[in-house]
Amino acid sequence: MTPSLPPHRRYRFAWLLALALPLLAQANEPLPSWNDGPAKKSLIEFVRAVTTEGSRDYVKPAERIAVFDNDGTLWSEQPAYFQVLFAFDEVRRLAPQHPEWKTQQPFQAVLENDQQALAASGMDGLLKIIGATHTGITTQAFIDNAKTWLSQARHPQTGKPYTEMIYQPMLEMLDYLRSQDFKTYIVSGGDTAFMRAFAEQVYGVPPEQVIGTTFVTRFQDRDGDLSILRTAHLAHNDDGPGKPENIDALIGRRPILAFGNSDGDLQMLQWTAAGPGKRFMGLVHHTDAQREWAYDRDSKIGRLDKALDEARKRGWTIVDMASQWRRIHPFEPAATEQVQ
Amino acid sequence: MTPSLPPHRRYRFAWLLALALPLLAQANEPLPSWNDGPAKKSLIEFVRAVTTEGSRDYVKPAERIAVFDNDGTLWSEQPAYFQVLFAFDEVRRLAPQHPEWKTQQPFQAVLENDQQALAASGMDGLLKIIGATHTGITTQAFIDNAKTWLSQARHPQTGKPYTEMIYQPMLEMLDYLRSQDFKTYIVSGGDTAFMRAFAEQVYGVPPEQVIGTTFVTRFQDRDGDLSILRTAHLAHNDDGPGKPENIDALIGRRPILAFGNSDGDLQMLQWTAAGPGKRFMGLVHHTDAQREWAYDRDSKIGRLDKALDEARKRGWTIVDMASQWRRIHPFEPAATEQVQ
Numbered sequence: 001m002t003p004s005l006p007p008h009r010r011y012r013f014a015w016l017l018a019l020a021l022p023l024l025a026q027a028n029e030p031l032p033s034w035n036d037g038p039a040k041k042s043l044i045e046f047v048r049a050v051t052t053e054g055s056r057d058y059v060k061p062a063e064r065i066a067v068f069d070n071d072g073t074l075w076s077e078q079p080a081y082f083q084v085l086f087a088f089d090e091v092r093r094l095a096p097q098h099p100e101w102k103t104q105q106p107f108q109a110v111l112e113n114d115q116q117a118l119a120a121s122g123m124d125g126l127l128k129i130i131g132a133t134h135t136g137i138t139t140q141a142f143i144d145n146a147k148t149w150l151s152q153a154r155h156p157q158t159g160k161p162y163t164e165m166i167y168q169p170m171l172e173m174l175d176y177l178r179s180q181d182f183k184t185y186i187v188s189g190g191d192t193a194f195m196r197a198f199a200e201q202v203y204g205v206p207p208e209q210v211i212g213t214t215f216v217t218r219f220q221d222r223d224g225d226l227s228i229l230r231t232a233h234l235a236h237n238d239d240g241p242g243k244p245e246n247i248d249a250l251i252g253r254r255p256i257l258a259f260g261n262s263d264g265d266l267q268m269l270q271w272t273a274a275g276p277g278k279r280f281m282g283l284v285h286h287t288d289a290q291r292e293w294a295y296d297r298d299s300k301i302g303r304l305d306k307a308l309d310e311a312r313k314r315g316w317t318i319v320d321m322a323s324q325w326r327r328i329h330p331f332e333p334a335a336t337e338q339v340q
Numbered sequence: 341m342t343p344s345l346p347p348h349r350r351y352r353f354a355w356l357l358a359l360a361l362p363l364l365a366q367a368n369e370p371l372p373s374w375n376d377g378p379a380k381k382s383l384i385e386f387v388r389a390v391t392t393e394g395s396r397d398y399v400k401p402a403e404r405i406a407v408f409d410n411d412g413t414l415w416s417e418q419p420a421y422f423q424v425l426f427a428f429d430e431v432r433r434l435a436p437q438h439p440e441w442k443t444q445q446p447f448q449a450v451l452e453n454d455q456q457a458l459a460a461s462g463m464d465g466l467l468k469i470i471g472a473t474h475t476g477i478t479t480q481a482f483i484d485n486a487k488t489w490l491s492q493a494r495h496p497q498t499g500k501p502y503t504e505m506i507y508q509p510m511l512e513m514l515d516y517l518r519s520q521d522f523k524t525y526i527v528s529g530g531d532t533a534f535m536r537a538f539a540e541q542v543y544g545v546p547p548e549q550v551i552g553t554t555f556v557t558r559f560q561d562r563d564g565d566l567s568i569l570r571t572a573h574l575a576h577n578d579d580g581p582g583k584p585e586n587i588d589a590l591i592g593r594r595p596i597l598a599f600g601n602s603d604g605d606l607q608m609l610q611w612t613a614a615g616p617g618k619r620f621m622g623l624v625h626h627t628d629a630q631r632e633w634a635y636d637r638d639s640k641i642g643r644l645d646k647a648l649d650e651a652r653k654r655g656w657t658i659v660d661m662a663s664q665w666r667r668i669h670p671f672e673p674a675a676t677e678q679v680q
Contacts (some may be wrong), residue, residue, distance in 0.1 A: 042652055062546055065548075073627045079571045139588050183548075187449055192589070193592070196592050204595075205511075207401055207591065207592025208405075208523075208548075208590070208591045209592055210592065217585045217588060218585065219581035219582075219585050219607055220606075221610070226436065226584070226610060226614045228584065228585060228588040235575075235576075235589070236575075241559035244559045244566070244568065245557045245558065245559050245568060248479050248557060249554055249557060249575070250548070250590060251547065252532070252533075252547030252548055252550065253546075254547065267561075270561070270566060271559070271566055274564075282398050
């Protein structure tokens, strides 16, 4: 049975419907935090081309794979990768169980907040910190630690939880793509389990679509108490060439859309671009020192140099944050809408 | 607008509808190739419990993860794993490019069909054959080889293509679970790329839901010609404890249903069983020497010993092929329906 109104009441509400329709259309407009500039235009044109049945660019839903870097692409990465800030906080939290850290580098440097000693410990030092805070525990315990930290820690400059340091325009892009039957993946240099601690709630990306750097794990059976132990052996470094390697190993399909922000995403973008048919390659370009940060070729974090050259040469979409995004983080008020 | 018939015609067709309803109900009855025995009953009871909103066993669709072993669970595995038969055929196909194989074991044994010499070469020999036929080429080339073989090779006893040596009741189970918003995964000791060559077409399982044994790969860029090379280094052996390790690493959720057929599936079944809430653990028991093969504790292939004991002890569902399945392979006629 279809509910219906008696005829005399139908006319009474017709004007209301007429009034509401334009509002509904506006509410359904995708990507409201994007200015009507070239980036939004190129994305919508791409999505329409690959989702329009009968179009020569049509792609079946099963093959609509979209991959996104995380740090600097879906959330901020300054003044340091948030996962590294988590590792430092974990060293502080675990210090009472490790009295030896008081005089052992690089732990001492973290505990004394000695930036110079920390820098001197270099990549080896960082790997020791990652090892001490990310391995030797079960996956479940690690994810619990990450969730606790994410719920309590605050960004040193904005004072916001890290899970609010995400990009509103990218959230809208993820939603828009999923509404068009894309499967959205994260393919990031970050630790897979760390990202799974928040990706579903914050980005709507389920754990099985989070791909990152992994450690070799070991199934443990202690008198029927089963767990998965994270060992200190790196299994896969999901950065640079490691990204297309992991896409091939774990997705088994070539993406038709890829988004990154740094040279670590170059091979993923190249791999996506090299497939047949229409493709979309995008770069977030950090150009907004007022609302976020401005950095590219000279940054230690999220360096964008070779990938920027290649994007310009090949006509990939470069999203100039300052001009293309009305709002960056969800907690900011939207900028005044530009005149169309 | 709802299409409607004038009132006098509605009655004219009412009897037709009354006649059609029981037929429709029968067509929609899940698992038609399963006898109405304990296995089918336990599965349907489980699925109803976890999919009924308001039930205390209710599981959200996003968490309805079902994992299936492949060899011996979704398709046959006798007289040898089909992937091994593929490797032998590949040795024969590639022999003209390897004249040294004529006098080099274990290749000579394959070329001369010398079962004794082949057995003498043991696991080392098999690994050499896998190395020579499965690695040193790109993922794409390997999948192309597998597809060519699958389209041409025939099972030595039935004369059927290997992709028809699948189990009709398990196809129906996969379909049934997917119709109830389960996400169906393969978690197998077989090579991931080998299974991806047919899993989507044959099982309806997309490449991103095929988890298996993998080799370390290397992204190659030869003057812009990009490819993924399969190296001879094993990345992960997806067997025994390797199954829950991979489920944790690649799915990141604990399954609520797991199906296997051998001791290599024991840890996956244990891992599934150890989660909270209602769970389903199933074993295909090869008991039908007439229609398929009968083997368990003493078999070199698909040995089912410890897992059988544990299934009996813990009340997991053991599918006795001979009595529970009306039809085994799709090419067989259905057995006469048993009286209800």
